[in-house]
Amino acid sequence: MKRIYKYSTLIIALVVLLPVREAPREPGWHEEGVDRPGEGHVPVHDMIQNWCSDLDETRELDETVTRFMKRWDIVGASLAITRGGKLAYSKGYGHADKEGGVAMDVNHIFRVASISKLITAAGVMRLVEEGRLSLESTVFGRGGILDDSLFSRHADPRIACVTVEHLLRHQGGFSSRGADPMFNPVRVAREMNEEPPADLNTIIRYALSRRLGFSPGSSSSYSNVGYGILTRVIEKVSGMEYEEFIRENILLPAGCVDMHLGRNLASDRYPNEVKYYEPDDARKVPACTGEPLLVFGSDGGNNIEELRGAGGWVASPTELARLLLAIDGDPSFPDVLSPGSIETMTGYRAGALPIGWTRAGENGEWWRTGTLAGTSAIMKRERDGTCWVFITNTSNWTGARFPYKINDMVKQAIGRVEEWPDRDLFDPVYQRDLYRSREYLADDASPAPVPFEI
DSSP states (O other): OHHHHHHHHHHHHOSOOOOOSSOOOOOTTOOTTSOOTTTTOBOGGGTOOGGGGOOGGGHHHHHHHHHHHHHTTOSEEEEEEEETTEEEEEEEEEEEETTTTEEOOTTOBEEOTTHHHHHHHHHHHHHHHTTSOOTTOBOSSTTOTTOSGGGOOOSSGGGGGOBHHHHHTTOSOOOOSSOOGGGOHHHHHHHTTOOSSOOHHHHHHHHHTSOOSSOTTSOOOOOHHHHHHHHHHHHHHHSSOHHHHHIIIIIHHHTOOSOEEOOSSGGGOOTTBOOOBOOTTOOOEEOTTOOSOEEOIIIIISOGGGTGGGTOEEEOHHHHHHHHHTTSOOTTSOOSSOHHHHHHHHSOOTTSOOSSOSEEOTTSOEEEEEEETTEEEEEEEOTTSOEEEEEESBOOTTGGGHHHHHHHHHHHHHHTOSSOOOOOTTOHHHHHHHHHHHTOOOTTOOOOOOBOOO
16 A cells, blocks of 8 residues: 555655665755855766666677777766767766775766867856857957957057957957966966966966967967856856856756856865876976975866866766757757757868867868877767767876767777667656666655756
């Protein structure tokens, strides 16, 4: 009789997901005394687990990923794959924390490095759609968006010609010659007579105190500083903190609730954030705080907290896959940007990089990569509409080239799946049925939280 009453209660709940024997995992942002974005919503990656993608159809895919990780000494990684706007597969491999014995699962979040630029670009395009900003708007100088005393000193008069679109396409003239100021917070702070580490405003002022490498719009040179400047542009135009604006206008509408700006130290990681690993021969670097310490780049060497819109986000592959679907123009999943904005971001422009993306081919193949000490990431839309995200908690000696090796591996792994099951791990009803089929319901079970729905 007790069980009959229990099932009738769950039927009334409709889309509530039944829990496994363990209590439902708390979302990564559930910390005491901390404001929780998306209050009442649970991230998709907390409603599924690795076993949800233990499929006969993907066994060879799993073996391909495992071999790749062993070959390149990757401690942990996670992969999410969508097909036709549905989450077909999501699984973690290896360890989130090897020393702590924590296996990688789908709810773990990672630093995503320059994938952050795509998130920032989407935020800029939202402001353009709302008529609050133009791609042709100048950023500095008289009448510019950041025309204030903080950024009024320019070593090069051409800086007044830099537009929002120039920054989005890495055409602002900020040369990559010499050391990147975003990764030299101590030297930059000292040269600007500030206490280290240099904050983002100090880094921007430093960039403005140098001559440009080329006239804005005349060439392209990959620029982290450019996307740091766009962080401040979003704040100035929106009147909101960058993270708050992105969350409310891009992430939550896309159904992403467990994405945040990262932190510098291992001791300050989010509850479900992975531990980061570097190659065995990685050298320690001076601490970004200016203290007389040598530390790993992944744990206090890089000033992650000031990378912000250029490289500061942490996220899971599952939520990044959801974001990718929300900005790909495919009607199978609701978009958060207009078709015109998506076309502008991915359209070909001679001599210029796409907006936000690393590459955007006319054949519909788009990708965005990211690397930092302790992580390598790539998110990609294939020409057939399949989307996938792969992130590691281990960096590689090949640096920024490593995501391209990941691309080759994932394409090979996906190609070994002869037939994909027709299912959607985003769907709370499917999640519920999946758990029921596993017969994990305990006698004292209670309904789990309602997942996020857009």
